[in-house]
Amino acid sequence: MDELPIGRRVAYWRNRRKMSQQVFADRLGKSKSWVDKVERGVRRLDKFSVVYEIADVLQLDVQILLGKDPERRPDSVNCVDQVEVEEIRAALERYDQISAFFYAPPEPPPLPEMRKAVTHAWLSYQHAKYGMLARTLPRLLREAQAADTAYADGAQGREAAHLLGQVYQIASSALRKLGEHELAWLAADRSIAVSQRAGDQLLAGTATTRVALALLSLGRSRPALEINVNIANRLAPGTDGNDCAPERLSVYGMLLLQGAMAAARIGDGATVRDLLGGAEEAARGLDGDHNYYWSCFGPTNVQLHRAAAAVELGDGRVAVEVHAGLDLEAFNALLPERRAHHYLDQARAHALIGDIELASEMLLEGDRLAPSEIRCRPLAREVLSDVLRRTRGTPTAPVAELAEHMSVGV
Template sequence: MDRIQFGRRVAYWRSRRRYSQQELASLMRRSLRWVEQLEGGLRQADPNLSVANEIAMCLDVTLDRLLHDPAVLCPADSEIEAVRAALARHDVLTGRCDDDTAPVPVAVLQSALWHARTGFQAGRFAQLGAQLPKLLVDATRAAARYEGDDRLEAYRQLSLTLELTEAAAIKWGSSDLAVTAGQRAVTAAERSEDPVIQASAARHLADAMTAHGQAAAAVTFVTAAARRLQDDLLRSGPDGLSVLGMLFLKAAMAQATAAEADDDRPDVLARAVPGFLDQADEHAARLGHDDNLLWTSFGPTNCGLYRVAAHVQLSEGADAVAVAAGIPALALAGLPRERRAHLLTDRAIAEKQAGLRSDAVDTLLEAEGLAPEEVVCRPRTKRLVEDLRLLGVEPTAEGRLRGLVDRCGLPG
């Protein structure tokens, strides 16, 4: 059990029961500090069952709901709005921090971002709603106050923080928020004077534009970034190869999305997708192995994941299933949980497209085991579960599908 999610659930049910933290502490015969640490994710990394049972009894909730309720697993609207509000703050928007608060050291920024990014790649998206506002303010203040190399590094961290905001917004289904964060990331990256950061920001903005219905524009933008930055990136070693390869993977996804949205020449547009994927493969071959430089997960295996995703986007379910089956299990196991769960949800969509709906249910359950939020919180996956419910599955899979419907908070 993830300690942050467990703490969130305790806080949620305590609030529902209109108890203060002190009142819950009294009911539990514990200190106020104990409850504060519990709800803040600082205790119960693997909750003792007797303690979890005691909390459930005090809060008059079943143990199952305390441990697994998807309504608490997913981010609250207020947390997403807090991120939106942070981006609209005068100091964050203008980059002018006129108060007397000292900027945090660059090393502290780097550590906080690493912690948040690592959580994202582990499939924990909801907690970012609480982490990102402070990160955005701290990185903006650092970029405004520092000079010289420290300022350039602060702009790198600000751009990467805005990238993470974009990535979280995609998971939350807020494409407008993703575009806003992605555009700001590109601006901060330019101020960093670092071509690797510039390419990283460009690939994130392309992702946001694609999700926001601007796929054709995303192709134009991301390929222009690749042309402009390619020489610098090839001189930047493995980091440069990784972000350059990711630019072509994002171009492939944007092109596939544009093809699906085009009524006049979808086949013509779709024919360009393999070329982008092949260019990414070339850079992965130069890199020579899977890696996670700058949180790209780039390498031959992630290129395979994107081939699956592109087939899915083009409604080529059988081809996607075949490509997914060919990805080596050992290589896949080396990727972060978010990447593996994303592949499984793509494969489940492909199985639905290919008429393998019961297989899709089992694939979703496998993904849920890896990263529950990828399944029960993401709008695109919840739509898939609803589609499976409406289309129907084999009788042997109906019970498992009903469980998914319940955990996704969908009407039965």
Template sequence: MAEVPVGRRVAYWRGRRNLSQQLFADRLGKSKSWVDKVERGVRRLDRFSVLHEIAGVLRIDVQLLLPEGQQPQPVGPTSLVMPAEVEAVQLALERYELHGLCPAPDPPPLDVVRKSVRHAWAAFQHGRYPVVVRAVPKLLRDVQAAEVAYRVPAERVAETAHLHGQAYLVASALVRKLGQHRLAWIAADRAMTIAERAGDILLTGLVAGYAGQALIGVGRARSAVELATLAATALAPGGAAYPEHLSVYGHLLLQAAIAAATIGDSTTVRDLLGAAGEAAQDLVDDHNHYWTAFGPTNLALHRAAAAVQLGDGDQAIRIHQRDVDPDLLATLPAERRANHQLTLARAYAQAGDAGQAGDALLLGDQLAQAEIRCRPIAHTVMTDVLRATRGTPPPPVATLAEQMGVGS
């Protein structure tokens, strides 16, 4: 069968297993038409995840579906973040370092740890989640060992705790993007404890914001509002405040607003966004202090996101058209810009404009591929776009859907 096409191989093994096209399609969760097109070679079959699913149903090794020496070309989610990589992060987050009972491993030099934490944050904000997911397990081991080893002088103690807290924070941000909300909460909870050891109220405030995001993910949006609002109140500037302070304060208000929108509390959303607007005016420009990217532009993005959470896609679109300056938007990290395109895709889908929603997903994919292909919410939006599209979707949208592993 060396020269037999993939579709013919599927048909051969389906026959060997005495499966009709309909029964085979049912077990795959596909349509009979999809199976027929695959077997006739009308539809390409080159996604690694789908080949594995087919091989699993047929109870054969995946290589039996391919010509000798040929390897499937992994595109879509499996080529970005593999399940084994997420599991490695989970194991790292669930591991306890009992240095009081066991000897601590030798830590890397502190400047190496410092660079690793900066690199992880930068990769995350560029939307390079595959890079971050592969770095997190080692990063957590390194910062844990560093905090145990570098206990003098006092300044070094504070810095190692600060780096330790940041490492757990970026881990929380990452796994939340991947839809692993329980893990996001575990990481944020660890980061909160460590941040208090660092003695930095801004780091503690930053952690509270990310913990609020994790709480939303596990269905505790009211608790998220309470946590972020409490932290923002504690950090409220009494007078002139330096940019880092305003950035974390504003970040907390934005997270509280999104949480309030999740439970449909439009009055609280308005009040929180208003307070964030005052902080953004004092800050003037969008800066990335404490990795927040807080400022007037990011505020407008969160106004649109809150409108979408409240179910008002038309309002979100108006905010984008009226308040988001394209030139200023271009200065924000790629993750923020791609996330905004995902917000717009949701808004257009709510407004019944599948074409514009698909275009927004395409643009988001160009800005930060992983933000669209790795996030469950993006998969949901793409499913909505395909269902709302009359006839065949435009080729670029159809291709992206296939790469995301989203069927029509």
């Protein structure tokens, strides 16, 4: 598209942003006729200030409008832009259940197709394909909401609610990674309500972890701790007639792990130890790490959270020791998001103890494994900025290249 006149590029991106000429003109403070002439090349854009203003309205890098956007490298990562986030927001703000009281609901997609789409979305998330996931989430949210509205009763209704609850959880998890904490909280809160209609306590338990994670991201550590522990006590295997099935052990264990992370954020080391101990005991009831309810729970994941909690408590040395003691075969069997997230935690741990060289290597290791987990996360940008600030002399070529990809100043 670089060879196109600038007016054609403006038209292309205006259409891609789903703006009419009138809406675009209103946001620029211009007339519709002015926009039309620019797009047809009748009127020249010879003021950089106007070009920058157009780029701002289109939420676009000005270099793209100028035709100077470099060709995408094969190893580059397509993260999520603000327009895609707004499309997810619009999908979350729909209230199809209320509309159904007044109008016939739209034809819902067949539930077997929905199951496949939800599974694909989970795998996209767990493989840290955040850009791909963000582009599919708006439609998936709309379709899951339509299915939940249309299949209101009976077994199909419960399954539709179950699928919608999962989609809300996927959205919450992805949005939190991308730093959209308020939206992550909204999606997680929606998942709680839908899970109750699905009649699945374990789905409600995983929804609780999403709510707690969103609260933690918003700085609400104590409520995050309380909600995790409260629901964990209700789901504890072997109490009040609860079974000890691996699915229940997994959800129960994840609630304890997230509670431990919240306690670590508060600085409550004793509670961290208690909750990690409970999670470790639950993990012993499993034959390794499993992905029941998309939890990735098991002995290895408990150790990853032990390291992460140590980082939150400011004890980088303990976190590094935990990493050194990992079962590498079990660790390498985990999904990419989990492992890359751990490497990010290890980068923070090494930075805490002043080992900037190894902190850099951990970031690079995470980037090699799951680039989006490093390049698309605000937290990773903060860690890389800290590493660059504390690097003596010139950073290595791979670190400088990563910084360039992430637009972090060297």
